[in-house]
Amino acid sequence: xxxxxxxxxxxxxxxxxxxxxxxxxxxxxxxxxxxxxxxxxxxxxxxxxxxxxxxxxxxxxxxxxxxxxxxxxxxxxxxxxxxxxxxxxxxxxxxxxxxxxxxxxxxxxxxxxxxxx
Numbered sequence: 001x002x003x004x005x006x007x008x009x010x011x012x013x014x015x016x017x018x019x020x021x022x023x024x025x026x027x028x029x030x031x032x033x034x035x036x037x038x039x040x041x042x043x044x045x046x047x048x049x050x051x052x053x054x055x056x057x058x059x060x061x062x063x064x065x066x067x068x069x070x071x072x073x074x075x076x077x078x079x080x081x082x083x084x085x086x087x088x089x090x091x092x093x094x095x096x097x098x099x100x101x102x103x104x105x106x107x108x109x110x111x112x113x114x115x116x117x
Contacts, residue, residue, distance in 0.1 A: 012037055012077065035077045040109075043080050044070050051089025062093040071110055079107040 012035050035041060052064055071084060086097065 037077055040074045040076055041080075042072060042074050045073055045081055046083040047071055048083050048085050049088050050085055051087045054089040055091040057091050057093035057095060060093050064088065064091070073108050073110055075108040081108070 047066075047068055047070060049064070049066055052058060055062075055064065058064055073080065073084075088097070091097070
């Protein structure tokens with residue numbers, strides 16, 4: 001999220017698309033979306049796993065499959081994390097994480113709630 005400062009005021013905006021411009025004076029163009037800081041919005045965040053080497057299932061020779069690499073979340077614009085870290089260090093063989101508690105906070109919801117990590 002960025003702040004745009006048109007003459008006389010300041011607006012909170014989110015970049016929703018960008019691309020090359022046909023206008024020779026500009027190197028590219030941006031599509032901006034004005035956002036309210038008091039209303040939740042939907043966004044996509046990356047999912048990263050940590051503790052893979054310590055997981056009992058991996059130590060027993062198992063292979064960890066990282067199924068979901070991005071999550072659709074709903075949160076206030078100022079509460080959207082850059083990424084979601086999921087600790088899998090306690091994961092046993094043949095286990096699966098769904099409805100991961102690391103993906104849910106008081107300010108962020110995962111959509112759909114049954115997302116498999």
